[in-house]
Amino acid sequence: xxxxxxxxxxxxxxxxxxxxxxxxxxxxxxxxxxxxxxxxxxxxxxxxxxxxxxxxxxxxxxxxxxxxxxxxxxxxxxxxxxxxxxxxxxxxxxxxxxxxxxxxxxxxxxxxxxxxxxxxxxxxxxxxxxxxxxxxxxxxxxxxxxxxxxxxxxxxxxxxxxxxxxxxxxxxxxxxxxxxxxxxxxxxxxxxxxxxxxxxxxxxxxxxxxxxxxxxxxxxxxxxxxxxxxxxxxxxxxxxxxxxxxxxxxxxxxxxxxxxxxxxxxxxxxxx
Numbered sequence: 001x002x003x004x005x006x007x008x009x010x011x012x013x014x015x016x017x018x019x020x021x022x023x024x025x026x027x028x029x030x031x032x033x034x035x036x037x038x039x040x041x042x043x044x045x046x047x048x049x050x051x052x053x054x055x056x057x058x059x060x061x062x063x064x065x066x067x068x069x070x071x072x073x074x075x076x077x078x079x080x081x082x083x084x085x086x087x088x089x090x091x092x093x094x095x096x097x098x099x100x101x102x103x104x105x106x107x108x109x110x111x112x113x114x115x116x117x118x119x120x121x122x123x124x125x126x127x128x129x130x131x132x133x134x135x136x137x138x139x140x141x142x143x144x145x146x147x148x149x150x151x152x153x154x155x156x157x158x159x160x161x162x163x164x165x166x167x168x169x170x171x172x173x174x175x176x177x178x179x180x181x182x183x184x185x186x187x188x189x190x191x192x193x194x195x196x197x198x199x200x201x202x203x204x205x206x207x208x209x210x211x212x213x214x215x216x217x218x219x220x221x222x223x224x225x226x227x228x229x230x231x232x233x234x235x236x237x238x239x240x241x242x243x244x245x246x247x248x249x250x251x252x253x254x255x256x257x258x259x260x261x262x263x264x265x266x267x268x269x270x271x272x
Contacts (some may be wrong), residue, residue, distance in 0.1 A: 005041040005177070006067050007059075012087035015069035019088065020044075023052025026121075028098040028270060029085070030059040030106030032066075033127075036145040037178030039066030043102055046259040049269060058097070060088055061106070064186045076190050080203065082111050089119060092207045098270050100124040102255065103227055105216075107202040114208045123264055126219045127227045127252050131154035131234050135196045138225035138252075143191035144199070151173045152158065161223040162250040168213055209238040216242040217269040218249055222249030223256065243269075 007020035020040055028051065032043035032125040040059035051057050063069040064076040064085050074080060082123030085108065089097060098121050106128025110121045111206045133163045145155055153171035159164055177228075178184055216239045220232040229246065245265055247258050255262050 001009060001065075004045070005039045007041070008157075010088065010091045012063075012084050012091060015063065015071045015074070017036055017060050017063070017069075017084065017088055019058060020048060021050055021056070021058050021092075023054070025055040025059055025096065026058040026270075027092075028095050029089075030057060031062065031085070031099065031101045031108050032059070032225070033103035033105055034065070034190070035103075035142055035159070035181075037174045037183060037248075038176065041066075042174070042177065043105075044189075044255065047255050047263060047266075050263045053236060054267065055098075055270065058088070060084070060254045062105075064190055068149050070182050070186055072128035076186065078108070081108055082115055084242060085112060086119065088114060091227075096121050097121040098124070100126065101128060102126045104129055104202065105132055108207065109210060110187050110204050110212070112174055113212045113214050116267070117213065120214050123214050123216045124219065124269065125232070125235060126254050126262075127218060127221065127224055128218070128231060128235065129199065129202045129227060130204055131209070131231050131238075132200055133228055133231055135199050136226060137200070139184070139227065140195050142226060143195050144179070144193065144196060145187070147175065147179050151175075152178065158225050158238065159253045161221065161249050165253075165257065188271065204240055208238070209235070213242055215243065215269075215272075217266065218242055218244045219254055219262065219265065220244075220246050221252060221254050222246050222248045223250045224249060226252040 008261035110130040156166040
């Protein structure tokens, strides 16, 4: 039985990246978050079919996550992830893209705008990291995940405001994903305690963020327990050409909890 999480394969540097590629038109790159058992498909499965109706949508598994190769000895850090994103664009012969970054992916989108500004046309930052903040109990729990269905259900409960989404079936599905060969090994090695340093490691300086010229849409759930909504208030202060949308009764999984509204918001913004 084929897995929907497994898309196409393309060579990025010295390894193969698993990615999804749907639709036609100006390309948008979707970068997932850093939760346990995450993949591009798990993060964006509700978004891909809708956004790809009017544009080309590319959603890779960042190295260390999902079904992208896990080369031995490769440092899983921002230098590596930025290089993978650039290598992916080069391999697909894409000069410029829009980027939608979720959480960890938001800090990666910021890094792309800072380090490779000509490759980024517009940016959507959703529940984004990328600025310094005291680590939340939620993020500490997410990064410290130990595989079990119960732990996964607790983690999903942190991601959403509407707890009816955190079903046992979803927890089982994400738990099974988290124990695929190599998944937990790379995940547990990525953000060891004390985890505050990884928040700082993903942050850009205020000056770097102030220099971002791209039109930016900042999106956050008001009840986010993983990445504080204050991050987005800080980003709207720093990025000159930006707009901010806060969803009430919404946690960290904006793209799942408010999927139709999120799709409409992003679609309109990218089409402007």
